[in-house]
Amino acid sequence: MSEKEPFVQVKNMIFRYPDGTQALSNINLNIREGEFMALIGQNGSGKTTLSKCINGLFKPSSGDVIVDGQNTKTTSIVQMVRRVGYVFQNPDHQLFNSNCWDEIAYGPRNIELSEAEVKERVEEAAKVVGLSEELFAEHPFFLPKGQRQRVAIGSILALRPKVIIVDEPTTGQDAKQSLEIMDFLVDLNENHGHTVVIITHDMPIVARYAKRVVAMGNSRILADGPTAEVFSQHDILAEASLEPPQITQLAQLSGGFGFRAGTLTVTEMWEQFQALVTSF
Amino acid sequence: MRKTLLGYVPDESPIYAIHPFVKLFFLLVVSLFPMFITPPEWNLFLMLFLLGAMWYSKVNMSTLRIYVPVAVSMGTIILLSYTVLGGTHPEYQLLYKIAGIKIYWERIRDAIVVYFRILPMIFSMVFFLSTSRERDVIVAMRSIRLPFIVTYIFAMSLRAAGMVLEDFHIVRQAEKARGFDPAGKSLYYKIRQYVMYMIPLFALSLRRSEDFTNALVARGYAFTGEASRVKRADYVLTHYTFTTLDMVLTIIIGLSFVAILYLRYGLGYLDLDSSWFLSWLQGAIT
Amino acid sequence: MAPIIEVKDYTWRYLHTTEPALKNINLQIEEGTFLGIIGPNGSGKTTLANSIDGLIPGQYHGIKKGVVNIRGKEVEDYAKGSLQRTIGMVFSDPEAQFTAMTVEDELVFGMENLGMTIPEIRERLAWVTELTGLAPLIDKPPYEISGGQKQRVALAAVLAMKPEILILDEPTSMLDPISRKQVFAVLSKMKQEQNSTIVVIEHSLENLVPLADRMALLYAGELLFEDETHHFFQRMDLLLEKDVLPPGALHFFHHLIQAGYYNGRIPLTAVDAAEKLAQIMKKSVEEAKS
Numbered sequence: 001m002s003e004k005e006p007f008v009q010v011k012n013m014i015f016r017y018p019d020g021t022q023a024l025s026n027i028n029l030n031i032r033e034g035e036f037m038a039l040i041g042q043n044g045s046g047k048t049t050l051s052k053c054i055n056g057l058f059k060p061s062s063g064d065v066i067v068d069g070q071n072t073k074t075t076s077i078v079q080m081v082r083r084v085g086y087v088f089q090n091p092d093h094q095l096f097n098s099n100c101w102d103e104i105a106y107g108p109r110n111i112e113l114s115e116a117e118v119k120e121r122v123e124e125a126a127k128v129v130g131l132s133e134e135l136f137a138e139h140p141f142f143l144p145k146g147q148r149q150r151v152a153i154g155s156i157l158a159l160r161p162k163v164i165i166v167d168e169p170t171t172g173q174d175a176k177q178s179l180e181i182m183d184f185l186v187d188l189n190e191n192h193g194h195t196v197v198i199i200t201h202d203m204p205i206v207a208r209y210a211k212r213v214v215a216m217g218n219s220r221i222l223a224d225g226p227t228a229e230v231f232s233q234h235d236i237l238a239e240a241s242l243e244p245p246q247i248t249q250l251a252q253l254s255g256g257f258g259f260r261a262g263t264l265t266v267t268e269m270w271e272q273f274q275a276l277v278t279s280f
Numbered sequence: 281m282r283k284t285l286l287g288y289v290p291d292e293s294p295i296y297a298i299h300p301f302v303k304l305f306f307l308l309v310v311s312l313f314p315m316f317i318t319p320p321e322w323n324l325f326l327m328l329f330l331l332g333a334m335w336y337s338k339v340n341m342s343t344l345r346i347y348v349p350v351a352v353s354m355g356t357i358i359l360l361s362y363t364v365l366g367g368t369h370p371e372y373q374l375l376y377k378i379a380g381i382k383i384y385w386e387r388i389r390d391a392i393v394v395y396f397r398i399l400p401m402i403f404s405m406v407f408f409l410s411t412s413r414e415r416d417v418i419v420a421m422r423s424i425r426l427p428f429i430v431t432y433i434f435a436m437s438l439r440a441a442g443m444v445l446e447d448f449h450i451v452r453q454a455e456k457a458r459g460f461d462p463a464g465k466s467l468y469y470k471i472r473q474y475v476m477y478m479i480p481l482f483a484l485s486l487r488r489s490e491d492f493t494n495a496l497v498a499r500g501y502a503f504t505g506e507a508s509r510v511k512r513a514d515y516v517l518t519h520y521t522f523t524t525l526d527m528v529l530t531i532i533i534g535l536s537f538v539a540i541l542y543l544r545y546g547l548g549y550l551d552l553d554s555s556w557f558l559s560w561l562q563g564a565i566t
Numbered sequence: 567m568a569p570i571i572e573v574k575d576y577t578w579r580y581l582h583t584t585e586p587a588l589k590n591i592n593l594q595i596e597e598g599t600f601l602g603i604i605g606p607n608g609s610g611k612t613t614l615a616n617s618i619d620g621l622i623p624g625q626y627h628g629i630k631k632g633v634v635n636i637r638g639k640e641v642e643d644y645a646k647g648s649l650q651r652t653i654g655m656v657f658s659d660p661e662a663q664f665t666a667m668t669v670e671d672e673l674v675f676g677m678e679n680l681g682m683t684i685p686e687i688r689e690r691l692a693w694v695t696e697l698t699g700l701a702p703l704i705d706k707p708p709y710e711i712s713g714g715q716k717q718r719v720a721l722a723a724v725l726a727m728k729p730e731i732l733i734l735d736e737p738t739s740m741l742d743p744i745s746r747k748q749v750f751a752v753l754s755k756m757k758q759e760q761n762s763t764i765v766v767i768e769h770s771l772e773n774l775v776p777l778a779d780r781m782a783l784l785y786a787g788e789l790l791f792e793d794e795t796h797h798f799f800q801r802m803d804l805l806l807e808k809d810v811l812p813p814g815a816l817h818f819f820h821h822l823i824q825a826g827y828y829n830g831r832i833p834l835t836a837v838d839a840a841e842k843l844a845q846i847m848k849k850s851v852e853e854a855k856s
Contacts, residue, residue: 243743248814497625499679
């Protein structure tokens with residue numbers, strides 16, 4: 001086989017909660033190295049549960065999750081966190097330490113790296129998330145929310161996971177902060193070799209950044225493909241309680257004039273308009 | 281299925297026909313019974329009755345398994361503390377002498393009596409918690425006309441505890457997601473990690489308490505001032521009617537308590553000497 | 567008629583801070599208006615909302631200058647708990663807003679505080695659960711419903727009190743796109759049927775913009791400008807400069823206007839935009855032919 005095995009393989013997976021309710025039914029999903037993927041869907045559709053199955057916090061009730069050739073059922077959490085990092089939605093749930101340095105060092109220390117390695121990892125992660133040295137001694141609790149989120153991401157990056165899953169990175173952030181955090185994730189993806197998965201309700205953000213979209217609904221995967229393709233599938237989106245961003249809707253309503261149904265950004269729309277107008 | 285404080289009870293359970301007040305009254309009164317009943321066989325009988333009540337209420341009996349280790353270890357601790365750690369009592373009947381430790385019949389007897397008193401008390405609590413929801417407790421408190429503020433503070437503390445528990449759950453996952461694995465680590469290490477939970481839990485409560493207070497103000501609630509003196513209806517209580525059945529049950533529970541007191545102090549039954557189980561056991565081991 | 571909300575030369579500085587959170591705000595809101603407030607985090611949006619609904623100065627310490635009047639009466643002159651009969655507030659954290667042990671208890675709590683009778687409560691409860699689609703969840707405790715559902719409960723609990731003014735601070739932050747649309751549909755009904763005055767703070771503008779009669783931009787504690795929604799978005803250059811991310815169709819029409827293809831009112835929905843774009847396209851085809 002010439003093609004490399006996908007880094008994450010979810011095979012016929014079912015997940016039930018301890019009380020017996022089925023949260024995920026028959027999931028099949030591959031994630032390859034270097035992807036930038038968005039996981040979208042209604043509240044309660046199973047996005048977060050699926051992510052927690054991928055990073056080994058939850059074990060499948062049946063079927064398998066294979067990450068980097070390892071089955072999550074038989075792999076210890078210490079081994080898993082080196083492969084898949086999961087950033088929780090609320091930074092306050094994941095900041096345990098009394099200063100930012102220890103916060104970022106917490107993961108590397110848990111996986112029992114030497115102090116020299118820990119130091120190297122913390123410095124690297126802090127640099128990537130843009131946390132300046134003056135803040136190392138600060139208590140994470142007193143930082144503004146955007147900064148706390150960066151510390152939370154940094155503390156995951158210090159484990160050097162290949163895949164990083166970020167739950168609702170833009171909730172509660174304003175436009176500028178949202179773009180900053182997304183540009184930062186793109187940087188991780190393009191320049192630091194991380195595979196990025198975002199879980200989000202923000203469709204304009206998905207349209208602008210994600211190359212691939214997985215849409216979930218009723219505990220199943222309803223659509224999986226390139227963003228433009230998924231956003232063109234009206235009936236499936238409706239089933240998932242989703243709708244494409246406004247610019248995509250405009251392009252679809254104006255399809256008769258030759259606008260592509262998979263138009264994702266204002267720039268794309270504007271370029272098409274100019275091309276169409278000059279072609280008349 | 282409806283979630284109760286300790287588990288799930290199916291929708292068609294007969295327990296829903298009973299007013300929450302009766303359940304609370306049952307808990308408070310029946311858990312006193314063992315204090316006045318000395319013979320273990322009668323307390324065992326009470327326990328079986330409680331189990332029967334749970335079964336009749338369609339409580340998932342398999343959840344009771346988790347109490348077995350508790351019951352066993354509790355029994356062992358009681359037995360050991362009464363016998364091995366029981367000290368020297370020349371006035372008691374000596375049964376055995378093992379490695380210098382004197383085992384007396386009276387100490388074994390007392391251990392059994394205490395154990396079988398505690399078990400039904402725990403079971404009446406388990407019965408109540410597995411058939412009641414938070415709301416039932418609040419309704420029970422309101423139906424005996426406790427001031428609104430008391431029941432509301434109680435409800436809020438339940439809610440706050442629920443939030444902390446939910447947060448605790450996520451914090452533990454977050455800790456795992458950072459490679460924390462307590463398996464095979466020293467006790468000191470584990471305790472230290474548990475202490476670390478406190479930081480995010482404390483941070484979250486601090487941030488939330490402001491929003492929580494604002495939400496109360498937004499609902500028009502005031503602890504003091506003119507708005508606090510408004511005559512408030514109690515809508516939730518209208519869902520619950522105190523039926524004849526409830527009345528009958530309340531009277532039965534009350535009368536059984538009076539009957540036990542009368543049997544014990546009026547007629548002299550239910551004391552140590554009237555236990556045939558204990559006399560049988562004494563015969564068997566001495 | 568006098569405006570229902572009137573903010574005059576208003577400055578507020580929280581205790582222990584050096585800069586005022588709001589500087590010299592002047593804003594009048596007429597009865598029945600739907601106002602959208604936007605601006606970056608830290609620009610003072612929540613502070614402004616809390617100044618109108620009486621949490622400031624009631625619940626927070628600080629220094630106030632100027633006046634905030636509701637129905638011609640200053641916020642502090644309302645007796646404790648009485649301003650909430652006029653103003654309903656919905657906040658962004660759904661967890662902390664759920665204070666009771668079932669959805670139903672949460673919905674009736676506010677009504678009981680208002681001193682409503684049981685038949686009134688019953689009727690209002692039926693109305694609000696139908697309006698917000700919460701009927702299937704009525705018996706659920708808070709730990710069995712999702713964050714998005716809690717957000718709908720928070721909205722319903724306040725709507726049940728039928729306040730004349732509704733102030734909502736990021737009420738849909740946790741919701742998926744369709745639930746978000748449903749919340750805005752409820753608000754639109756409240757405006758039409760109850761003539762409620764509604765003030766909404768939101769980052770996500772696609773649903774807000776078509777409903778808002780007027781929009782306001784706050785930036786660094788100052789009210790930069792406030793205008794009728796179409797006029798507001800005519801000043802797109804300023805909005806973009808102040809880091810506002812306009813809905814896609816509006817942004818696209820800004821390009822059309824700048825390049826001289828369009829000079830009418832800026833459309834606020836995808837459907838409206840598609841109609842206007844169709845006219846532009848047809849016109850271009852005709853011009854090309856002639």
